[in-house]
Amino acid sequence: LAELFDKPLLEGEEDHLPSPFLPEFRAVLLALVAGMLHALLVLSQHWSTAVLCAVKYCPTKTLQPGAFLRISPRGRGKPKVVALFRGTSSGSCGSGGCAEAEGGPPGTSLFFQFQRHKFEIRSGVITKVKPSTKKTLRHYVEAPGYTTTASLARARELYGPNNFELPRPSFWQGYKQQLTAPLCVFQLFCIALWLLDKMWKYAIFGLFSVLLFEASSVWTRLNNSKMLRSMSNPHRAVQVFRCGEWRELSTEELLPGDLISVRLVPGQPGGDVVPCDCLLLSGTAVVNEANLTGESTPQMKESIPVDSATLEQPLDIKNAHKLHVLFSGTTVLQQQPALPDAPSSPTEGPSVVKTPDRGCLCYVLRTAFDSSQGKLMRMIEVSSETMEVDRATLRDSLLLIAVLVLFALAAAIFVWRRGMQSGMRSSYEVALHCVLILTSVVPADLPMQLAFAVNASLLSLMRGGIFCTEPFRIPLAGKLDVCLFDKTGTLTADHLEAVGLVPVVRESAGAAALPPLVPMKEAPLRACLVLAGCHTLLQVDRSPDTGAKGPASSAVTPTPTPSTTASPGKSGASATNTPAPAE
Numbered sequence: 001l002a003e004l005f006d007k008p009l010l011e012g013e014e015d016h017l018p019s020p021f022l023p024e025f026r027a028v029l030l031a032l033v034a035g036m037l038h039a040l041l042v043l044s045q046h047w048s049t050a051v052l053c054a055v056k057y058c059p060t061k062t063l064q065p066g067a068f069l070r071i072s073p074r075g076r077g078k079p080k081v082v083a084l085f086r087g088t089s090s091g092s093c094g095s096g097g098c099a100e101a102e103g104g105p106p107g108t109s110l111f112f113q114f115q116r117h118k119f120e121i122r123s124g125v126i127t128k129v130k131p132s133t134k135k136t137l138r139h140y141v142e143a144p145g146y147t148t149t150a151s152l153a154r155a156r157e158l159y160g161p162n163n164f165e166l167p168r169p170s171f172w173q174g175y176k177q178q179l180t181a182p183l184c185v186f187q188l189f190c191i192a193l194w195l196l197d198k199m200w201k202y203a204i205f206g207l208f209s210v211l212l213f214e215a216s217s218v219w220t221r222l223n224n225s226k227m228l229r230s231m232s233n234p235h236r237a238v239q240v241f242r243c244g245e246w247r248e249l250s251t252e253e254l255l256p257g258d259l260i261s262v263r264l265v266p267g268q269p270g271g272d273v274v275p276c277d278c279l280l281l282s283g284t285a286v287v288n289e290a291n292l293t294g295e296s297t298p299q300m301k302e303s304i305p306v307d308s309a310t311l312e313q314p315l316d317i318k319n320a321h322k323l324h325v326l327f328s329g330t331t332v333l334q335q336q337p338a339l340p341d342a343p344s345s346p347t348e349g350p351s352v353v354k355t356p357d358r359g360c361l362c363y364v365l366r367t368a369f370d371s372s373q374g375k376l377m378r379m380i381e382v383s384s385e386t387m388e389v390d391r392a393t394l395r396d397s398l399l400l401i402a403v404l405v406l407f408a409l410a411a412a413i414f415v416w417r418r419g420m421q422s423g424m425r426s427s428y429e430v431a432l433h434c435v436l437i438l439t440s441v442v443p444a445d446l447p448m449q450l451a452f453a454v455n456a457s458l459l460s461l462m463r464g465g466i467f468c469t470e471p472f473r474i475p476l477a478g479k480l481d482v483c484l485f486d487k488t489g490t491l492t493a494d495h496l497e498a499v500g501l502v503p504v505v506r507e508s509a510g511a512a513a514l515p516p517l518v519p520m521k522e523a524p525l526r527a528c529l530v531l532a533g534c535h536t537l538l539q540v541d542r543s544p545d546t547g548a549k550g551p552a553s554s555a556v557t558p559t560p561t562p563s564t565t566a567s568p569g570k571s572g573a574s575a576t577n578t579p580a581p582a583e
Helices: 002-006 025-047 049-056 137-141 149-159 171-179 182-196 200-229 372-383 391-422 427-439 446-463 471-477 525-533 551-555
Strands: 068-071 080-083 085-088 108-114 117-122 125-128 237-242 245-250 259-262 277-282 284-288 299-302 331-336 360-366 537-540 543-546
Touching: 025 049, 025 182, 025 427, 049 068, 049 080, 068 108, 080 108, 085 149, 137 277, 171 182, 171 200, 182 200, 182 427, 182 446, 200 372, 200 446, 259 277, 391 427, 446 471
Parallel strands: none
Antiparallel strands: 068 080, 085 108, 108 117, 117 125, 237 245, 237 259, 259 360, 277 360, 284 299, 284 331, 537 543
């Protein structure tokens, strides 16, 4: 460094700083510092909600419409500033919805939206607006549905439509958000310094890399958002019991407290998907809950028993009464209405009402983002914007940066003093080199390299059919040695796939090694017939399905018999083994 600043300029070499059009050094330095502080103040409002509140808002002790709240989540997600608005109080609605609200003018409360949830502020207490799912089973069995248009309007205002409306950001909105991120701003600042130091080739290449990488990140986020929106259920027409009669309404209009008819409609988009979380009051169904639980085995759902002891129990969706609940987003494989001679409820209530389309009578428990499918979608959406850092790792990183900053400050002070004493370089050039020394503490290319590595890992996972909800955990996953899974149902399927055959080696042949595997396409026909014939046959709604999938099952089509039908029962679905003829 001493030789650099003691060395005079070579013949023909021009000092590119300062420009003859620049004023005195101190004036330029003050202008640059003022401009950088102003830019940091503007950008800090995007990075931190605390700075945003300190700059644009003033504190108040009165909660009223038009005021704003700064919400910091305890779990996943980022803090946000939300607006307060006034609406119908949930106290004016009965339990499980507004279907049992008493007469009189409804009260009002203050509300705000955060992470797809609606919160209510009443008597100084913040509560989440959600329908009650802890009442006794008798409460749901005897529910009359919505009997008046007034209670229906209050419930519609309180709970909103039954859809999964997610924002559709444009490319330029996402690109602007990416370019104003702290690491990207730091990279652009370093590129500007390189341009001032005549490293324009390296600076232009770095600028092109940053812009291209941020554009690819935006495309990835847009594709993830598109995939998340595709998880929503298509709207279809269902029968809803309101005001004492059955009406055909869209699933988007369903509200907690409705009585609906769940029926399997083959061939219709979304005709086999449960539109909301609902309690099965009459009938039986076989559903596939793999979208929510990962279990590929179909689950049997039965109606609520009608004995008095059971009806006095509180509803337990997760454990005791999971057998009687149809969850949103699950697929209906088979459903049967209540038999004509089935015992009805001991009380004269709507449970004795027969569905007009031979569907299963159900009570709507939760809709939209309060349902099981909505919670899954909200978790994926919120996890994508969460950056959780291990405290020990953060402490070590900050300690290392602090040590590097001390060395960088010492080097910058030495360069400044030596450069000013030598007089061979202008103040502009010496100041530029000092700033470059300080910025070298965190290499400008390091964030880009880490992001490239994470994106490459994401692409590898996507090629393997794995969707990662929290990409920021990928670097931490490199430290893992062992992965433990709770069960095999989330990793395996419910069918067998014929891959190949291993010929029998007789002892006389004296073969020491196991013979090679023969693919099914090259296997003998008689062996394929045996594999196809000695399998369990399962028939659901007259659609035969074999346990063997692949070349064997495609080469031979077994003939189903009436004894291979799966029917709902108290103990679950039953099926009998019927070998198909092998000729």
